[in-house]
Amino acid sequence: MPSGEFAAAAQAILDAVNGVIDGKQETAATALMVLLAQGHLLLEDVPGVGKTMLAKTLARAVHGSVSRIQFTPDLLPSDVTGVSMYNQATGTFEFRPGPVFANLVIGDEINRASAKTQSALLECMEENQVSVDGKIYLLSAPFMVLATQNPVEMEGTFPLPEAQRDRFMARIAMGYPDRAAELDMLQAHQNSSPLERLKPVVDTAMLRRMISTVHAVHVSDPVREYVVDLGRATREHPEITLGASPRAMLHVLRAAKARAALGGQEFVLPDDVAGVAHSVLSHRLMVDRRAALNGRDAGAILKEILLRLPVDPAAGRESARRAAGVR
Incomplete structure (x- = not known):
């Protein structure tokens, strides 16, 4: 497409x-x-x-x-x-x-x-x-x-x-x-819902x-390794009792490809992975009771993991080569 x-x-x-x-x-x-x-x-x-x-x-x-x-x-x-x-x-x-x-x-x-x-x-x-x-x-x-x-x-x-x-x-x-x-909503919805007029x-x-276009978005080996490292980091974190499943990591990759396509890219960057990580992973992670009592939640822990997780510079270089048509 x-x-x-x-x-x-x-x-x-x-x-x-x-x-x-x-x-x-x-x-x-x-x-x-x-x-x-x-x-x-x-x-x-x-x-x-x-x-x-x-x-x-x-x-x-x-x-x-x-x-x-x-x-x-x-x-x-x-x-x-x-x-x-x-x-x-x-x-x-x-x-x-x-x-x-x-x-x-x-x-x-x-x-x-x-x-x-x-x-x-x-x-x-x-x-x-x-x-x-x-x-x-x-x-x-x-x-x-x-x-x-x-x-x-x-x-x-x-x-x-x-x-x-x-x-x-x-x-x-x-x-x-x-x-x-909220003011715009009160104006637009006061007599009827805009949903009724939506075609x-x-x-x-x-x-x-x-969807086929999203499937065709390129994912380099370093980006795949970054996704795997992210999932393993959630499983090994001391404050998380249930980390990301293999299905969750597949969902991260698929969501990152869709994010890249919506951004006009033909390839996935680590930023795309990090950009979807919170919405894709936070509801799956279970935080242990002690951390929860201290006010820690999955979102905060995930943010820390992303900040500490090393990013291979080759991920960006390989994707740029792909965009330039160099295989």
Whole structure:
């Protein structure tokens, strides 16, 4: 895909999202990065800051199939994946697909459902398929889960299992808008929502071409070594009881490739890896109890690791040679 066409399509998506969500340009860019990296996104924050609105806006900007699951304590796994029903007319069981069969699935307040129901998404998010009664049903491509959750200390929430958190490529917090953005929001939303007027700016065919462009971004051996060293550093840190998994490091690399492509690069630099590390890794790391009591969190520890982790100068040189067409 020509770089100009990719940049124009990416900017159209960002403009569509930023036209609805005021003052969250960085958050919108991260959401697009995860979409192009074929990952899944977890939006965590207190109620009312626009988590669901961001998910709905990104879904509407892409002309694909969209479904929404409202997670509640009584939701069953079959309510998510689908169920086999007996057809009396034919005397056979027929599979009725659940809401997970869509290009973009919005999971609203995912941590209000039990761990059993949350686990229904594990196979979907990792393998893009659903297994029911011994049969495998493939999901649409591209496929992305955009889930929102409230902080775990809020009433009626369940913590996401570690295996579930590890399948989300990135977690971001919306945060409150600044004063100017909040004033703009009151003006734009006082009579109707801009979401109602939003039209799709790309279709799924264009989105697949954009994803292919991200796949083609070059990654040098020194950059791969930097990613591996980052993951190993989290596992060996004395204040971290659960470090980054191999899946997490693969997500870091994919996200870095998408970040590089959105920045107009044909190669990944260590800065791209460091730029995605917080959103991709912080929700997966478990800090030991003593460090947590001292006010240490995963984000602060990860920042220190990145500052101390040596960067091979060859990573930048090899990428520059690649950009110049020297192999």
